[in-house]
Amino acid sequence: MFRNRAPLLSFLLLCISSGVHACGDHEHGKRALPSSPLTSPSRPLEWGDINILHTTDTHGWLLGHQKASFPEPNYSGDFGDFSSFVSHMKTIALEKDVDLLLVDSGDIHDGTGLTDGHPPGGINAHDASSLSTKFLMQLPYDVMAIGNHELYTYANTLDMHTNFAPQLKGRYLSSNANITVPDKHGKPISVPVGERFAKFRTRKGRRITAFGVLFDFTGNDKNTTTQRVSDMVKEKWFRYAIMEEPDVFLLVGHMPVSEDNWPLVVDAIRAVHPTTPIMTFGGHSHIRDCIQYDGHSMGIQSGRYMETIGWMSAKLSIKQEKNTTFSRRYLDPNRVTYEYHAGRSGAKFDTYMGKKITRGLKALAQRFNLDFLFGTTPRDYTLSQAPYPSENSLHSLYIEEATPGALSINNTRADIPRLLISNSGLLRFDVYSGPFTKNDQLSASPFADRWLYIPNVKLSVANQVLNSLNQVGEEHRRSLEEEEERAKELYAKGEIDAKFKSWLEEMDKRNGPERRAAGNLTLGYVTEDSCPGTGDDTLHAPLPYHRVPDFIQSRAPDISPDSPIDLIFVDFIEKQLVGILNRLQTDRAYASSDVQEYSKILTNEVLGVYAQGAWN
Ligand SMILES: *[C@@H]1O[C@H](CO)[C@@H](O)[C@H](O)[C@H]1NC(C)=O
Ligand SMILES: *[C@@H]1O[C@H](CO)[C@@H](O)[C@H](O)[C@H]1NC(C)=O
Ligand SMILES: *[C@@H]1O[C@H](CO)[C@@H](O)[C@H](O)[C@H]1NC(C)=O
Ligand SMILES: *[C@@H]1O[C@H](CO)[C@@H](O)[C@H](O)[C@H]1NC(C)=O
Numbered sequence: 001m002f003r004n005r006a007p008l009l010s011f012l013l014l015c016i017s018s019g020v021h022a023c024g025d026h027e028h029g030k031r032a033l034p035s036s037p038l039t040s041p042s043r044p045l046e047w048g049d050i051n052i053l054h055t056t057d058t059h060g061w062l063l064g065h066q067k068a069s070f071p072e073p074n075y076s077g078d079f080g081d082f083s084s085f086v087s088h089m090k091t092i093a094l095e096k097d098v099d100l101l102l103v104d105s106g107d108i109h110d111g112t113g114l115t116d117g118h119p120p121g122g123i124n125a126h127d128a129s130s131l132s133t134k135f136l137m138q139l140p141y142d143v144m145a146i147g148n149h150e151l152y153t154y155a156n157t158l159d160m161h162t163n164f165a166p167q168l169k170g171r172y173l174s175s176n177a178n179i180t181v182p183d184k185h186g187k188p189i190s191v192p193v194g195e196r197f198a199k200f201r202t203r204k205g206r207r208i209t210a211f212g213v214l215f216d217f218t219g220n221d222k223n224t225t226t227q228r229v230s231d232m233v234k235e236k237w238f239r240y241a242i243m244e245e246p247d248v249f250l251l252v253g254h255m256p257v258s259e260d261n262w263p264l265v266v267d268a269i270r271a272v273h274p275t276t277p278i279m280t281f282g283g284h285s286h287i288r289d290c291i292q293y294d295g296h297s298m299g300i301q302s303g304r305y306m307e308t309i310g311w312m313s314a315k316l317s318i319k320q321e322k323n324t325t326f327s328r329r330y331l332d333p334n335r336v337t338y339e340y341h342a343g344r345s346g347a348k349f350d351t352y353m354g355k356k357i358t359r360g361l362k363a364l365a366q367r368f369n370l371d372f373l374f375g376t377t378p379r380d381y382t383l384s385q386a387p388y389p390s391e392n393s394l395h396s397l398y399i400e401e402a403t404p405g406a407l408s409i410n411n412t413r414a415d416i417p418r419l420l421i422s423n424s425g426l427l428r429f430d431v432y433s434g435p436f437t438k439n440d441q442l443s444a445s446p447f448a449d450r451w452l453y454i455p456n457v458k459l460s461v462a463n464q465v466l467n468s469l470n471q472v473g474e475e476h477r478r479s480l481e482e483e484e485e486r487a488k489e490l491y492a493k494g495e496i497d498a499k500f501k502s503w504l505e506e507m508d509k510r511n512g513p514e515r516r517a518a519g520n521l522t523l524g525y526v527t528e529d530s531c532p533g534t535g536d537d538t539l540h541a542p543l544p545y546h547r548v549p550d551f552i553q554s555r556a557p558d559i560s561p562d563s564p565i566d567l568i569f570v571d572f573i574e575k576q577l578v579g580i581l582n583r584l585q586t587d588r589a590y591a592s593s594d595v596q597e598y599s600k601i602l603t604n605e606v607l608g609v610y611a612q613g614a615w616n
């Protein structure tokens, strides 16, 4: 996902106030023991001739989700557990004498303390990402594809090109993403970040032709190049690569399986090979999804943040007039799931390599001091499970309690009445009850922006600003077409929050209250996709979903409407805010010269500072 702090409307502002931001988080440290036992998967997996495990959009969540509040225990498996699982599944595949592959659809950067949490003054963010991504290489991935989060910062792309890709020996795929590097003579040349495609044979000798396709992404850094999918399929190299018929086309890529451009790739292949099985593994919008493009193809998408492991199997029939039989499943990554499907438990489950990976991840977390404890969170504060405003809303906590509290410390203006405004996209992940660590802070609010203020704004005027900010869309967007155009533009830059949230909202609306009330289901994802049968491995009731406006504000001071106050806001809405003030009143013309810094504390430090005082 893209750095979502600014809402749709402030698109332009968002593009100026830049920096690459992450999208995940994770908790780490001691593994929280779930307060109730984890539910088992509902049924065994359906194995075929070729079986594929899928990760996507891991965003550094390699230590798994470590909080005790549900649904987090559902996703409590760490990458060491996953490694053990994969190795047992490989053994089962050997016993069944079938193929088992492992693939990843990209976005391995940005999202947790492991990727973002390098110590100040120490190694830089690029090294930090490099340190955490190396754990991925310790699993037997057959194909990995590039994601947009590998392309926001040139240094990261270069690291993928020079260090990561070579270790995958031709299986790190970037069919339509290039990097510019100096050639032997120091002249810049554009080359694929990894390989454009790969042809290989499975253990059982099946021929695979694989691609790594990125959606039409425009937010990439200088000296990286992306190509539209529609142009890619016209390339000579592509047409040449698909000419020879393999047993299976393996499309792994950073692109949602529905409502995006996979059909362009499938159709290009179908023009040459009408019935060759095509197995597609997408990503990017962080949802679970499945679609069949025709009777011989299936595409799945396996969520985000190590909250889902995808599974697809295919029975390869000789008779091509019959449809190919596929199955798909979305697994909750935890030890109960892993042990159930691997048929091994306890000490028999952990492999040497699995334990080594877990130890390595914990050592890295320690090196980054991610366990540093700010305080103990008294209850769960979530982004969308509780209504806004309410006592369990993270947005309420942030703007009504934490920010006013943190900004009062050592501040000579703290006694002057004030109103604080921020955008809701500043917050990225829930804060659950229990220890609140440096890692939790990085996860919940990673974006470093300054708090600015304008003094002596009349309370009655300040009180109208929030409404204007939240309505700016209606004033400016004249038509549905224009709105769609903006959404498209944002999407091309990498924004997917809107899609992810509407997925959550839809699953809650469908039958959330009934399923939760039944009381026999635990909370988690409830997927409805267009493939036959049920996709979720463990059956859940959906989490409640509540919408939050684009902008949020603190409680107004209880003083007369004419009183002057400090109007405090996040730096990247400065222009917009000055404009709104000048529309709301005519007593004076505000300009950027009226704007001053309110505090040295940045937006991403607020929760930690607050926790040190209030939660200790
Ligand atoms: C998921 O979370 C629920 C609580 O909502 C828990 O009881 C359940 O066992 C978890 N499922 C799995 C497979 O871990
Ligand atoms: C791109 O890379 C080339 C070759 O390394 C370098 O000369 C050039 O300055 C870079 N351009 C930008 C905009 O960074
Ligand atoms: C990517 O690199 C290849 C190989 O150098 C080059 O032929 C191609 O034009 C580049 N593609 C783009 C979109 O820059
Ligand atoms: C094969 O799959 C296609 C597309 O999913 C479907 O329309 C068709 O009915 C299927 N044919 C058979 C024989 O199942």
Ligand SMILES: *[C@@H]1O[C@H](CO)[C@@H](O)[C@H](O)[C@H]1NC(C)=O
Pocket (backbone or CB within 6 Å): 409, 410, 609
């Ligand atoms: C406030 O000032 C004191 C004394 O100078 C200092 O120790 C403390 O770190 C400051 N607190 C914050 C949050 O800046």
Ligand SMILES: *[C@@H]1O[C@H](CO)[C@@H](O)[C@H](O)[C@H]1NC(C)=O
Pocket (backbone or CB within 6 Å): 518, 520, 521, 539
């Ligand atoms: C849960 O309870 C509902 C309503 O009583 C029932 O229809 C459903 O089958 C139960 N689900 C499971 C997984 O036990």
Ligand SMILES: [Zn+2]
Pocket (backbone or CB within 6 Å): 001, 023, 057, 059, 107, 284, 285, 286, 304
């Ligand atoms: Zn992502």
Ligand SMILES: [Zn+2]
Pocket (backbone or CB within 6 Å): 001, 107, 147, 148, 149, 254, 283, 284, 285
């Ligand atoms: Zn992405």
